[in-house]
Amino acid sequence: MRKFLVTGGAGFIGSNLTLALQDRYPDARIVVLDDFRSGDFRNLRGFRGDFVAADVSRLDWNRQFGDRSFDTIYHEASITDTTVHDQFLQTHDNIEGFRRMLEFALVTHTPVVYASSAATYGICSGVQQEDQPPAPANVYAFTKVQLDNLARDYASRNPSWHIVGLRYFNVYGPNEAHKKAAASMIYQLYSQMKSGRRPKVFKMGEQKRDFVYVKDVVALTIQAANSPKSGIYNCGSGRAFSFNEAIAAINRALGTQLEPDYIENPYDFYQPHTEADMGRARVELGHVPEFSPESGIADYVRWLESNRA
Ligand SMILES: NC(=O)c1ccc[n+]([C@@H]2O[C@H](COP(=O)([O-])OP(=O)(O)OC[C@H]3O[C@@H](n4cnc5c(N)ncnc54)[C@H](O)[C@@H]3O)[C@@H](O)[C@H]2O)c1
The missing domain is CATH 3.40.50.720 (NAD(P)-binding Rossmann-like Domain)
Structure with a gap:
């Protein structure tokens, strides 16, 4: 055993x-x-x-x-x-x-x-x-x-x-809601968009992250x-995926068309790009990721829609 x-x-x-x-x-x-x-x-x-x-x-x-x-x-x-x-x-x-x-x-x-x-x-x-x-x-x-x-x-x-x-x-993915402000950007954006608000991102949303x-x-x-x-x-x-691309993917998954709400970045420096080799x-x-950011976000939003209280 x-x-x-x-x-x-x-x-x-x-x-x-x-x-x-x-x-x-x-x-x-x-x-x-x-x-x-x-x-x-x-x-x-x-x-x-x-x-x-x-x-x-x-x-x-x-x-x-x-x-x-x-x-x-x-x-x-x-x-x-x-x-x-x-x-x-x-x-x-x-x-x-x-x-x-x-x-x-x-x-x-x-x-x-x-x-x-x-x-x-x-x-x-x-x-x-x-x-x-x-x-x-x-x-x-x-x-x-x-x-x-x-x-x-x-x-x-x-x-x-x-x-x-x-x-x-x-x-990002199921079971992260307990992390509140420390939960993923994907979860934060989804939560805003699900409640009908425009998703807030620092200007101009082109910062890229390796979302896995x-x-x-x-x-x-x-x-x-x-x-x-x-x-x-x-x-x-x-893959490096921008915040704008993440918003577009969540819009597709939710069937919404919410435009990003670009806000001033209060930080002197904000990481522009992360990407794992x-x-x-x-x-x-022998590991090859199964999910692209698009397919992972679609799968996650399906889970959120059927499991969120
Ligand atoms: N989520 C991410 O994007 C990410 C990125 C990089 C690294 N990590 C690492 O992955 C691991 C899991 O993170 P997560 O996102 O699931 O966060 P999480 O906060 O949901 O999980 C961490 C868990 O560890 C427990 N814990 C913390 N300190 C403990 C201690 N001293 N003794 C016993 N339990 C303790 C917490 O109660 C919690 O259940 C962590 O080591 C984290 O640093 C996560």
Whole structure:
């Protein structure tokens, strides 16, 4: 029987991952661990496994799990609100939580797949490649750079152990409403348009993002557990899609014709373009995203229309 642990499993990506693992391996024993600082139990509707309410950075992992082993640990737990600027809290909870999990997994060399972020690239523009130097622009991004450093260090000292980091880009999809202001731009635009308002974007809406559908993120996260080696991979759609294009796609999906409401950008600098180079994930993990931004948004809007209260 397969055994999986998903930290942060009550959150957006973690709950999609948990429910996908349950679908794919109906006999698996799945444990979700979360402290609900941003997650919501409603995301786990239909979950048949075990739940541990705990903070990854304070948990005594050996005491909690004893000699239980897992086939894979998926580590999604993290403070995800990038506007939390308490540097000790962000670094303690994100980095020490990761370190404790790694120390637990080290004993049995349990494969680990963890959530890194495109935020490690900082406010650069253009196509982002895994080997470019990190440039964290906030403390959240700094913690993700540290996760990558730790992962490389543990992996180099333990060559037969597989630790895979995925740098998620701008993820959107079902089960993200609990994130409120931190939910994706796609969700924010949909919410405005659904209530009949013109969608607000900074002038002139031509900023581009690599919006990646959560179903593709889950597919790569599950696939990464079978990686033949440790590594860090981008996880995006591989396409840069402008806010204007996103609005057009939501209009098509909703059957509306709402014009963008262009507002002044209050920031000195606003990232003009993010785009994941997906070459390494394709060549080394065999991953090709299934959803284009257009088809992902159409699928998501269908879900929102039939599931939103
Ligand atoms: N959504 C995105 O676009 C995106 C982009 C890049 C990286 N990521 C990363 O993906 C992962 C999942 O993010 P998400 O979008 O699902 O956000 P989310 O906030 O919905 O999920 C994070 C989950 O982790 C839990 N958590 C946080 N700190 C914890 C701790 N110390 N102990 C136990 N549980 C804890 C929260 O309660 C929540 O359920 C995170 O690591 C995040 O940094 C997400």
